[in-house]
Amino acid sequence: MSAKKKSSPVRMWAMILLITGLGIAFYKSEFLGIPTTPEAQAEVWTIQARISFKGTGGPAKLSFSVPYKTPGFLKLDEDFISSRFGLTTETERDNQVANWAVRRARGDQLLYYRLSVARSEYPIEWSIKPRFPEVPQYEEPYGQAIRAILDDVRQASADVESYTRELLAQLNTQQPNENVELIRKRATNQEEWVREIINVLKGVKIPAREIWGMTVQDARNNVQLTPLLQVHNGKRWITYHPTSGAQGIPDDYLVWSVGQNPLVQLEGGTDLKVEFSIVKSYQELIEVARKGTYQLDSMFARISLLALPVEDQNVFRLLLMVPLGAVLMVFLRTVVGISTFGTFMPILIAIAFRETQLVLGLVMFTVIVSIGLMIRFYLERLMLLLVPRLASILIIVVLLMLVISFITNGMGAERFLSIALFPMVILAMTIERMSIVWEENGAGTAMKEGFGSLVVACMGYLVMTNEYLMYIMFVFPEMLLVLLGISLMMGRYTGYRLTELVRFKDMAKYK
Template sequence: MRALNLHLKILIVLLVSIGVLVTAYQIFVLGIPVTEDETDDLWNIDARVEFQANPREPVKVQMFAPPLNQNYVSLNESFISNNYGVSVNQVDSNRRVTWSARRASGKQTLYYRLALTKRYTGDLPKPKGPVFRDSIPVEGAEKIAAEALLAPIREHSADVETFIGEAIKRVNNLNDDNVKLLTAGNTSTPNRVRIVELLLSFAHVPMERVHTLRLITDQAVSPELWIRSFNGDKWLYFNPDTGEQGLPADRLIWWTGDEPLVSVDGGKQAQVNFTLNNSELNAIGLAKMTDQNTDADFLEYTLYGLPLETQQTYQIMIMIPIGVLVILILRNLIGIQTLGTFTPVLIALAFRETQVGFGIILFTLITALGLSLRSYLEHLKLQMLPRLSVVLTFVVVLIAIISLLSHKLGLERGLSVSLFPMVILTMTIERLSITWEERGGGHAFKVALGTIVAASLAHLLMNIPQLTYFIFTFPTVLLILVGFMLAMGRYRGYRLTELFRFKAFLKD
């Protein structure tokens, strides 16, 4: 017996652990929304390229586009132009869009449009980058000034991360004579980044320029320059103006390197203007769209991977264990008597069409008339199978009559009575009549009432939209329910109704 108890406890712990861990993985790692009402941002970015084309010359416009291997995933990418050919090429870690035309004249306008959202699925590729670089050659006073700055940087740093942060801090101190010499009066961000790169090269620390776009609306947006360095494990991002470390969540990497965003052959005065628009969409819908636009397919092996019609069926089926759990609690803990465990659940499913109020009336009416017929057939001394056949036929005829009368009276809700499981109603009538004969009419009425109450409660719980979404999206939660059901299977204590029945003994 002790070995059996241990086996049961291990099984319960195993089932509950698997259910909790898989559900937590889906929520915290895959980022699947917990509620159906949860929304996420969908960003629409328009880049308008304007330039003046040289007459009678071929035109080639090249512009960097965001890479697709970051924390945001592209849902739609389009290129809008008139009489231009378009191609997208991979250049090192960047993507470059090329518009080309044989002839163009006057002012030209090209559009690049991108719709993206945060990445739900798939692991990002393991970052790779250089861990060593040669020193930038510099002579004379500039070399002396750089070495003078480098000495305190080395003294106040312990690793690559702190070295870069200290270098940015020193270079941003524009009152330092060495910084003044190296900037030569040009204190712009690109020039200060050039000096930071010079200092890092002396320590053989590689550095890349990263051009980002801040995802924000109602403001003019232009690319922001950041720098990054690879420490052998991950990229370290730094703001060259403030020394802030870590790329903020609202920054989208547009391109890396020293080259300008846009270049034009056969034209001049090229400029790019960005317009951002943000909208909120259903999170699980975006997760599905993300799944279609990545290689992860994390929804492919969930119930969302089924055809839509099959999904609708499983949204009903997967709630049946919830109804069974309700019946289990009502019977084993509270002590309500019902016609078995599954009959109330099946009646609860029928209430989906008739609704609870109208369904109770129909159930009571059909059951009462069926019991009357069953009592009459009992006097004819028929065998069980012919008796059940007659009752089933009577139920079908009664359902048809009720549907016809409901239609004539304009009660369209009555038409759904045909969806009641006729066999279940027949067996319910048969079992209630047997209960009546064996234990009396009072007990049969009590069982029928308990069945209706249990079915109504199960229906209300099984039709909570938030609960249906959660169970359908995270079906491993059912393993937790199974663990609870197993634990309930060994419960031998008093039921709630029994505490009232034996209240007098408790006083004694």
């Protein structure tokens, strides 16, 4: 026995648990986009590509570029709809291509590709690391114009980023000089314009490429893919708008493919046509998060309870609420100082209340315990041994439940049947304990403890049926670590209980 007080590691453990639990939850909500409220809804866009062509009667093969890496968006669902065609998908670096093939294609052929996406903050990196391009042999006088512009730009810039920004500003200026005019004349549309800029950038060995995508803002048809310019600064790809010069991928821009690969290629057919349409809908955020996390490369996303079969999910929904009830119990006993029958009895009663609803549960509990107590007092006179007496009380409890169910069923109240879910062993033990306390410490103490148990059970019920808490516990089960930390801390709580503040109230006057 040592007189020296050892410093307890409880606080350290509690802190580790709290920080770990809250950290994981924060990571999940911030970076995986898992919502912290059950009602949150997410905008979901469904993009449909309708691909039609005329078969020539022979074998047909069609390759279609589909989105693979979509910064700012999370792919939720992807469907390839093609009746007779065989489908394979291949992934090459940052692109994915769907290959449809059929032995014989005659007449109108129709293929659909459908993709739903939702916004996401999850960072996505492209894997391609480009080589530095060769400086091309520009033809004159075009080459001279490029060199003149490049020289101008070089004086006004420090690195790849500022260089590109300055170049785009000069090439898109309102008052172009003759050099710019010369270059502008070579491009008739945005696609050619992007390629022209890439070509110019080769002159200073800056690797650049085009990306294709679409603006997903509202529901519309006849959506066109538009190109953006990307340059590589040695570390990562930076995106620019080819005419406005705006840096970064716009928020509503969904990247479809990367590089110069054609969107669609067809062998053995004519009249190829691709039409895009976009539909916007709302889905529950949690559902979005659930679908999305499958595709994320995150351990925390993979071990989600939402990945379990629905029946198992329901079991866990209840199971995860029990620790919450237990922590409430600990709080009410150590910090508030309410006395109850048995340590966890009120929590078990609260679980039963979940099924019967609160008011009904309270009435049932009171009725069964009261009648049980009366019968128990009679049993006392029969002087039975303890275990047979407990068994008798248990049987009487079940009988009472049966009788109540019959009576109420006759009255057409179906919900009363749920009384069968009451933990009868717990009820029997409660009756026994209460009768002993009654005899030993008087009716007052028995009533007080019985009432205390019911109050705790009610609070437990309210906490354990709270929609929001249920959601949080289910989606962020790491909260169990937080609960463990809290109960460790309360395990070393040496302050006064609230009831002691009343009990010792007269002592405040003395020193």
